[in-house]
Amino acid sequence: MTRKFTPAGTGGLVLEEKLLWEKGRKGRSAMSLVKSEVPVTALPEEICGNGPDWPDLSEQEVARHYTRLSTWNFGVDTGMYPLGSCTMKYNPKINEAMAALPGFAKAHPLLPAEACQGSMRLIYELERFLAEIVGLKAASLQPAAGAHGELCGMLMIAAWHRNNEKSGAPRKTKVLIPDTAHGTNPATATMSGFTEVKVPLGPKGYIELAQIERLMQDDVAGLMVTNPNTLGLFEQELADIIAMVHERGGLVYADGANLNAVMGYVDLGRMGVDVVHYNLHKTMSTPHGGGGPGAGPVAVSATLEPFLPGPRVIKNGDRYEWQTDLPLSIGRLHSFHGQFGVAVKAYSYILSMGQDLKKASALAVLNANYIKEKLKGAFDLPFDQPCMHECVFTDAKQRANKVSTLDIAKRLIDLGYHPPTVYFPLVVNSAIMVEPTETESKEDLDAFIAAMLEVAREAEETPETLHAAPTLTKVRRMDETTAARKPVLTGDMKVEGKQ
Amino acid sequence: MRYLPHTQADIAEMLAAVGAESLDALFEQIPENSRRTRAFDLPEAMSEWELAEHLQALANAGGGDWQVFVHAGSQPHHIPVLVPYLASRSEFLTSYTPYQPEISQGTLQAIFEFQTLISRLVGMDITNASMYDGSTAMAEAALMAMRITKRRVVAVSGLVHPHWREVLATYLAPLADVELVTLPAGPDGRTDLSGLDGEPAVLIMQSPNFLGVIEDLRAAGVAVKALGGLLAAGFSEPFALGLIKSPGEQGADIVFGDAQSLGLAQEFGGPSLGLLSCKTEYVRQIPGRLVGRAKDIDGKEGFVLTLATREQHIRRSRAVSNICSNAGHCALTCAMFMAAIGGSGFRQTAQVNLDLAAYLRSGLEKLGFRPFSAAPVFNEFVMYAPDNYGAVYERLKSLKILAGLPLKLWAEALPGISLERAWLFGVTETSSKTQIDALLHEIGKGA
Known part of the structure; x- marks a missing residue:
C-alpha cells in the first residue's frame, strides 16, 4: 500500500520571551490608575509594609508577553486533542459571552434574593437539568471541580452512614474501588475518612457481581465506580451489583468523568446510583482552561437529597429563595454558590443542545469505535470489543523496535496533535487512551488516523525519529527527574529582575 | 447542530466501517436494566440568537446592576480590558492541564510567574498553581498543618469568614479524632488569643478579618508557636497587602487566600481563585500542582509540572489531597492582572x-x-x-x-x-x- 502522509503542521517561527520580571521599568503601568480625590490617610506604622516588588510594565509589554506565551500552547481550537478521560470537546464561544454578561459578572454573591432572581433561577434550572439528564432526583452546583464533586459525594455517603449508626447500623470504614479508577477516587475516599479496598480488574474488563459480593462486608460503606470504566467499557453487571450493595447497607457513588459516552442512553436512577458527579468542563463543554476552573456538580437519589450541601436554591411560587434549614446537610463546600460562571456556560450548552445531547453521546461513541477499527491493525488493542467514547491501545507492537508509548505520544506532537492520555489506566501496560469526542469531523479523524499509521510505520522504519521527538516545539523532552530532585518553584526576582 | 459535524453520509460511512447498523446499535452492550427509556425533559434546543436573548433576560435580573x-x-475592583482579552486567547483557554510540557510552555511559564508573584505578595517561599477558592485553600491548609505536625487539633479564629469556617468544618467532619476549636472575638474586633492552649496543629487567622479589622498576626504566631503549632494566615482582600506587612513577614508558616480581587469578575461568587503558599520546608505536604524550572535534552530552559509524587494520580489513596483540576485559568488571569497593575x-x-x-x-x-x-x-x-x-x-x-x-x-x-x-x-x-x-x-x- 502506498500512502502519502502530510503532517498537520510544519516548523514555524518560535519566538523567545523573557520572564515578566526581566522586562519593564519601574514607574510604567499597563492600567489606568485611579487617583485619590479624598484626604490621604495612613495606617499605624507598625503594621505597614512595602507592598510586593512586582515589575512595572507598559500595556504593550504585557500584551506581547502573554501573546508570545500563548503561541507555545496547544488548545482544542489549535488542533485535535484526543486526551482520554478528559473529553476535550469544542468549547462554544457564545457560552463565554453569556458568562461575561455584566448582569452575572458584576453580581455580588451576597445580594438579597430579590436582587438576583435571574442568577438564582439559572442555578435552580441547571440543577434540575443535570438531575434530569442522568435520571436522578436533585443536584447541587457547589462542588468546584470533579475531585471536589467526588469529595461531596463521599462526604454525603459518610454522613448518611453516620446518621444510620444512630439507629444501630454497623460502623462503615471502608469503600470498594476498582483498579481501573482514576487516582482521585482513592484519594477522595481517604479525605472522606474511608480506607480503600481495591477491586482487581476481572478478565472481561469490568467488575463482576460475585467479586463485589465477596468484598461487600459489614464494614464497607459502598462502592465508587466509573461507568463506562476507564477502559471505555460499559460495566455489564453494575445494576445487579448496585442492588446487592444496597441490600447490604451500602451506597454507590458513580464517577461521572465518562458521562459523555452515555447521555440519553443510560438511566442512573434506574440503575440505582445514589450519587454521581458531573465534570461540566468535560461533558458540558466548558473550557478546561489549562487546569481549571472546572465545576463538579453532583446529582443524587432521593436517599441522599437531604445530605446535599447547602444553602440550596428553592422555588416558592415564582420566587427563588435560599433554603438554609437543612439539618442533614453535609454543610458548605464553597465560599459562595459554586462555580457560577462555569454554570452559566454549561446552562447555555444544554439549552443549545436540547435532545441533541443524546446525539452528542452517540457520535462520541461512533468516533471512538471508528478510530478503534482503523487503528487496531497497527496498534495492540488489549480489549477487542465495541468500546464506548474512548479506546485503549498499547505499544506492544512497537516494543520490538524499542519504541514506547511515550515515544508515540511525543511524535504525534510533531505531526500536529495533542497526544492521547498515556500510561493510564494503570491496569493496562503502557496504555494509549484515545478519546476523540463528538465534535471532531470524519475528515479530522481520518487525518489523525493517518498520523497514527505514519507513527506506526516510522516505528518500524525509523524508530530514531520517534526517540528524538518532538523537535518542532519550543522545548524538547524535559529533564523531569532533575526538576523534581532540585525543585525551583519560584523565580529569583532579586537576581533576575531588571527593576 | 453546529457543534456536531457529522453529515448523514459521514455517519453511514462510519457505521459501515465499524460494522454497526445504526447509532443506537453502538449501545447494544448496555444491559436492558441500565437503559434510559424516555427522552430528556429539557427545553427545546435554542439557536444562538434565542439563547443570547434568554440569557440576557436572566442577566438583567442577575444582580450585576446593583x-x-x-x-x-x-x-x-477595576479590571483592565487587556486582562480578559489576553486571557480569552484560546491557546490558553481551551488547553488541558500542562501534562505535555513541550506544547504547554505558555501555560507553564505563566503559572511559574504566578507562583513567583504571589510568593512575593504573601512573603512565602513557594506557592502552588492554585486551589478552588479561599475557603478550600484554608481547609487544605488545615489538613496540611495536621500532616506536618502530626497533631489533630485545629484552632481557628472566630473572625475568619463564617463561610470559610463552614467549609473547614465540612472538610474535617469525616476525619476521626480531629478537634476544631474556635477562638472568640475580642472587644476591639481582633481575635482573643487568650484561650489558645493544648497542642494545636495550627492556628488559622484571617487578616483583614471578616469585620475588616487588621489582626496582630505576629502575636498570633508567637502564641501558637509557643505551643508547638503552625500559623496559617489568610485573607480575602489581597489589596490590603499593598500597604500592610505580608503574612510571611509576620511569622506565618502557611498562607492561604482568595485572589478574586486580582483581575477576576465577582461572578456571583465563582469561579474564584484560591491561593496556597508555604515555607520551602513544607513543600512535600502542599497539595495541588506545582510548576518548576527544568531543562530539555538540549539544555534549553523551560518549565514542567513537578513533585507529582504528592498527587492523586501517582500516590492515589496516600496522596496529600484529591485535588486535580484547580483554578488554572483564574491563576493565569490573576498573573496578567498583577503584570498589568x-x-x-x-x-x-x-x-x-x-x-x-x-x-x-x-x-x-x-x-x-x-x-x-x-x-x-x-x-x-x-x-x-x-x-x-x-x-x-x-x-x-x-x-x-x-x-x-x-x-x-x-x-x-x-x-x-x-x-x-x-x-x-x-x-x-x-x-x-x-x-x-x-x-x-x-x-x-x-x-
Missing part, C-alpha cells in the same frame, strides 16, 4: 482603597454612625448604625443600592460580639468620591 457597598469575601500601581491603588474607606467612614460618622472599634481597618469596616437605619437600608435597596451587610443576620456565626445594629461596609477604587457623596446623601435623607 451598587454594592459590601465585600465579605467578594470585591469589585505592577508593584507601583498596586500600592497606589491600595492607598486609594484605604483613603476612600476612611472617607466613607467619616461621612457615616457625621450621619450618626459609630465605629465598631478603633482597631485599624483597610477597605472594609463595621459601623453601629442609628436606630432608623434598617428602614433607610430597605429604601436604598429599592434604588438598587446595597448599603452594608446587616451583621445581625450573621450573629450565630459571630458569637460574643454585639451585632444588633452593626453593619459591615466596604468600598474600593471603583467608587468615586462623587458616588460616595451620593450614597451619604441618600442615607442622610433618612427612611
